[in-house]
Amino acid sequence: MPLKVVHQAVTERLEILDKDGRADEALVPALPGEELVRLHKLMLRMRRFDEKALTLQRQGRMGTWGSLRGQEACQAGLAANLRREDWLAPSFREHGVMISAGVSMHQVYAIWRGDERGHLFPAEVHCLPVSVPVGSQLLHAVGVGMGLGLRGEKSAVAVGFAGDGASSEGDFHEALNFGGVFKARTLFFIQNNQWAISVPFRKQTAAATIAQRAHGYGLPGVQVDGNDVLAVYAATRKALDHVRAGHGPYLVECLTYRMENHTTADDHTRYRKAEEVAYWRERDPVDRMRRFLAARKLWDEAREAAYLEEVAAEVEGAVALLESTPKAPPTDIVDYMYARRPWFLEEQRAEIAGRVAP
Amino acid sequence: MSSPGRRLGFGLAINEAFHQVMEEDPSVVLIGQGVKSPWYVGNTCNGLVARFGERRVYDTPVSENAVTGAAVGAALAGLRPVVVHPRMDFMLYAFDPIINEAANWRYMSGGAAHVPVVFWGIINRAGEQAAQHSQALHSVFAHVPGLKVVAPSTPRDAKGLMVAAIRDDDPVVFVDERWLYGGEEEVPTEVYGTPIGKAAIRREGTDVTLVAFSYLAPKALEAAAVLAKEGISAEVIDLRTLKPLDAATVVKSVSKTGRAVVCDVGWRTGGIGGEIAAQITEACWAGLKAAPVRVALPDLPAPASRSLEAAYYPGAAQVVAAAREVVARGRG
Numbered sequence: 001m002p003l004k005v006v007h008q009a010v011t012e013r014l015e016i017l018d019k020d021g022r023a024d025e026a027l028v029p030a031l032p033g034e035e036l037v038r039l040h041k042l043m044l045r046m047r048r049f050d051e052k053a054l055t056l057q058r059q060g061r062m063g064t065w066g067s068l069r070g071q072e073a074c075q076a077g078l079a080a081n082l083r084r085e086d087w088l089a090p091s092f093r094e095h096g097v098m099i100s101a102g103v104s105m106h107q108v109y110a111i112w113r114g115d116e117r118g119h120l121f122p123a124e125v126h127c128l129p130v131s132v133p134v135g136s137q138l139l140h141a142v143g144v145g146m147g148l149g150l151r152g153e154k155s156a157v158a159v160g161f162a163g164d165g166a167s168s169e170g171d172f173h174e175a176l177n178f179g180g181v182f183k184a185r186t187l188f189f190i191q192n193n194q195w196a197i198s199v200p201f202r203k204q205t206a207a208a209t210i211a212q213r214a215h216g217y218g219l220p221g222v223q224v225d226g227n228d229v230l231a232v233y234a235a236t237r238k239a240l241d242h243v244r245a246g247h248g249p250y251l252v253e254c255l256t257y258r259m260e261n262h263t264t265a266d267d268h269t270r271y272r273k274a275e276e277v278a279y280w281r282e283r284d285p286v287d288r289m290r291r292f293l294a295a296r297k298l299w300d301e302a303r304e305a306a307y308l309e310e311v312a313a314e315v316e317g318a319v320a321l322l323e324s325t326p327k328a329p330p331t332d333i334v335d336y337m338y339a340r341r342p343w344f345l346e347e348q349r350a351e352i353a354g355r356v357a358p
Numbered sequence: 359m360s361s362p363g364r365r366l367g368f369g370l371a372i373n374e375a376f377h378q379v380m381e382e383d384p385s386v387v388l389i390g391q392g393v394k395s396p397w398y399v400g401n402t403c404n405g406l407v408a409r410f411g412e413r414r415v416y417d418t419p420v421s422e423n424a425v426t427g428a429a430v431g432a433a434l435a436g437l438r439p440v441v442v443h444p445r446m447d448f449m450l451y452a453f454d455p456i457i458n459e460a461a462n463w464r465y466m467s468g469g470a471a472h473v474p475v476v477f478w479g480i481i482n483r484a485g486e487q488a489a490q491h492s493q494a495l496h497s498v499f500a501h502v503p504g505l506k507v508v509a510p511s512t513p514r515d516a517k518g519l520m521v522a523a524i525r526d527d528d529p530v531v532f533v534d535e536r537w538l539y540g541g542e543e544e545v546p547t548e549v550y551g552t553p554i555g556k557a558a559i560r561r562e563g564t565d566v567t568l569v570a571f572s573y574l575a576p577k578a579l580e581a582a583a584v585l586a587k588e589g590i591s592a593e594v595i596d597l598r599t600l601k602p603l604d605a606a607t608v609v610k611s612v613s614k615t616g617r618a619v620v621c622d623v624g625w626r627t628g629g630i631g632g633e634i635a636a637q638i639t640e641a642c643w644a645g646l647k648a649a650p651v652r653v654a655l656p657d658l659p660a661p662a663s664r665s666l667e668a669a670y671y672p673g674a675a676q677v678v679a680a681a682r683e684v685v686a687r688g689r690g
Contacts, residue, residue, distance in 0.1 A: 087435060089431060115468075116465070116466060116467060116468035117468040118468075119466070119467035119468055119470045119471065120467075120468055120469075120470045121470065126435075128431070128434050128435075128471070129434075129463050129466060129467040129470070129471045131459060132458075133454050133458050133459070136427060136454060136455065136458070136459060139423070139424055139427025139428050139430075139431060139455065140427060140428070140430060140431030140434065140459075141431060142424070142427070142428045142431060143427065143428030143429055143430060143431025143432035143433075143434075143435070143437075143439075144431045144432060144434065144435040146416075146428060146432060147431075147432040147435045147436065147437045148435070149413070150387065150413050150414065150437070158431070158435075170423060171423065171424075171427065171454075174421045174423055174424035174427075175424060175427070175428075177419060177421065177424070178418070178419060178421055178424035178425075178428060181418075181419055182416065184428075328468075332468070335469070336464055336465050336467075336468055336469035337464065337465050337503060337504055338464070338504070338506075338528050339464075339472065339526075339527035339528050342555060342601075342602035343555075343602060343605070343606070344602060344603075344605075
C-alpha cells in the first residue's frame with residue numbers, strides 16, 4: 001500500500017504595514033478613521049504608562065518592572081477587539097491590555113510595587129489575578145472558557161496570555177489539547193518577543209513558529225507581525241469571531257521583540273547584540289502606525305502632542321494615587337488567607353498584632 | 359424527607375452528595391479522568407452524566423495538570439468545580455495549580471480572588487499496587503497555607519464533608535481511600551454539611567486518647583475494644599479534618615487522659631502526626647503522663663508484594679501496642 005497523507009497543515013503569517021508604515025491596502029481593516037486612530041492612541045497610552053514605570057523604578061519608587069516596550073501593537077491590536085464581557089488570564093507583561101480593558105493604572109503599578117491590593121480590580125473588569133508560573137495562564141483561560149460555554153454565553157470569551165518561553169512548558173501543550181477537546185471559548189494569545197529572559201527563540205524550540213503547534217492539537221493558528229497593529233487587529237478579530245461562534249480555541253502568535261530588559265533586574269546587553277536591538281527599533285510599532293495615519297491625514301504632530309499631554313496627566317494622576325495609598329496594616333497578612341479566619345490564624349493574628357504594636 | 363435507618367456505603371454516600379449539591383447549585387461541576395468508569399471512581403459518580411450532562415460532568419484526557427488548572431480558572435470565573443484525582447499519586451502532576459495558584463490567590467490578590475475548588479484525591483493502597491499507586495499526600499497539602507484538608511473515615515462524614523467542601527469558598531483537598539469504601543452505615547437522606555474543622559469523639563475513655571483519621575480511625579476503634587478487655591479505657595477521636603485541625607477537641611481529651619497515641623495514615627517523618635503530637639505537647643505538657651507516641655507508615659514507599667505490604671501498613675495491632683506502651687511508660 002502506498003503511503004497516504006493523513007494530515008497536512010500550512011501556517012500563515014499576516015503582515016499589513018511594512019516597516020515604514022506603508023500598508024497593503026487590500027488588507028487594511030475596514031475601520032472608520034477614528035477607530036484607526038484609536039489603535040494608535042491605545043499604543044501611545046500604554047507606552048507612556050510603561051515609560052513612567054521605568055522612571056519610577058530608576059528613582060527607587062517602584063520595585064521591579066517588566067517593560068512591554070516593543071509589544072504595544074500586540075496588546076493594542078487585541079484590546080481593540082475585546083468586549084466588556086470578555087475575560088483575561090494575564091501573565092506579567094500584559095499591562096497594556098489590562099489598562100486598555102479597564103484595570104486602573106495605579107492598580108497595575110501597585111501590583112509591581114508589591115501591594116496585594118493592586119488586584120482589587122473594578123468589579124466590571126473580568127481579569128484574573130496576574131499568575132506568575134509560566135504557562136499556567138493558558139490552563140486558567142481554558143477553564144474560564146469552558147465555564148463560559150457552560151453558562152451558554154454567545155459572546156464572551158477568555159484570553160490566555162503566554163510568551164515564547166511558555167511554549168516549552170507542559171501547560172502550554174496541555175491547554176491547547178484540553179481546550180480543543182472541550183471546544184473551550186478561549187483565545188490563546190502568544191506574544192513571541194523572541195527572548196525568554198536570556199534564551200533566544202531559536203534555542204527555545206526546533207519549530208519555526210509557535211503558530212504551527214496549534215495544528216498539532218487540531219486548532220487553527222496564525223502568526224502575525226506583532227509590531228504591526230493593523231495585522232494584529234485583523235488576525236485577532238478573525239480569531240475571536242471563531243471563538244465567539246463556539247468553534248473552539250484559536251491561537252494567535254504575534255512575532256514581536258522585547259525592546260527592554262526582561263525586567264529591571266536584568267541586563268540584556270550581556271546576551272543580546274546591539275545590532276539586533278537596532279534592527280527592531282527601526283520596526284517600532286508606534287512609529288509605523290504614526291506614519292500610516294499621517295499619510296492618510298488622520299494624525300499629525302500637534303494631535304500627537306495634545307494626546308500625549310492628556311495621557312501624561314492621567315499617568316501622573318495614577319502615580320499620585322499610588323503614592324498616597326496608605327500602607328496596608330500588618331494584620332492584612334492574616335486577613336486574606338481564607339474566607340473566614342480559622343482558629344490558628346486567629347492566634348497568629350494576635351501574635352502579629354502584638355509584635356507590631358507601638 | 360429523611361428516611362431513618364437508610365444505610366449507604368462510602369462511595370454511594372459521596373455519590374448522593376454530588377447529586378444533591380449539583381441539583382441545588384448549577385455552578386457545581388465535576389471534572390476528571392474516568393468519571394464514567396467504575397474502574398476509576400467506583401460508584402461515586404453513578405448517574406451524574408445522565409442527570410447533569412457532559413457540560414457539568416467532564417470525562418477528560420489523561421492530563422491531571424490541565425484538569426486541575428482549568429478547574430482553578432473556572433473557579434475564578436464563578437464555578438465550583440470538583441476535580442477528581444482517582445489516584446492521589448497523579449495529583450503530583452497538578453501541584454502547580456493547587457499550591458501555586460488555588461492556595462495563594464485569595465492572599466495574593468488582597469482578598470479579591472477566591473478559588474472554591476474541591477481537589478478530591480483517592481488513595482488506593484495494597485493489592486500489590488506499590489509505590490506509585492499508594493501514596494498518601496495529605497500532610498503535604500496540610501502544610502500549605504490557603505488549603506483546607508479533610509479526610510473522612512465513615513460514609514456519613516464522606517457525604518457531609520463533600521457537601522461542606524463544595525460549599526466552602528476556599529480550596530479544599532478531600533482525601534479518602536479505597537480501603538474505606540467497604541464501610542456502610544446509616545446516612546441521612548437530606549443534604550447536610552459536616553463542619554470542616556470539627557473532630558468527632560467516636561468512643562469515650564479515660565486512660566489514653568487515640569487520635570486518628572481516615573483508615574486508621576476504624577482501626578483505632580478496633581484497638582479500643584481490644585484495650586478495654588485489658589482494662590485500658592481508650593478515648594477515640596476521629597479528626598475528620600486535618601486543616602484546620604480541631605486542636606481544641608484533642609487537647610481537651612488529652613488533658614483528661616494524660617496520654618496520647620497519634621495515628622497517621624502517611625509517612626512518619628514530617629507528617630501531620632508529628633504536628634498533632636507537637637500541639638499536644640505544647641498545650642498539655644503539664645498534664646501529660648507520658649510523651650505522645652506516633653503510629654505511622656515507615657519512611658519507605660509502599661511495597662509491591664503482599665507479604666511486604668503486611669509488614670508495611672499499621673493496623674489495630676500497632677495501635678494497641680502503642681497504647682500499651684504509652685500507658686506502661688506513664689509517670690502516674
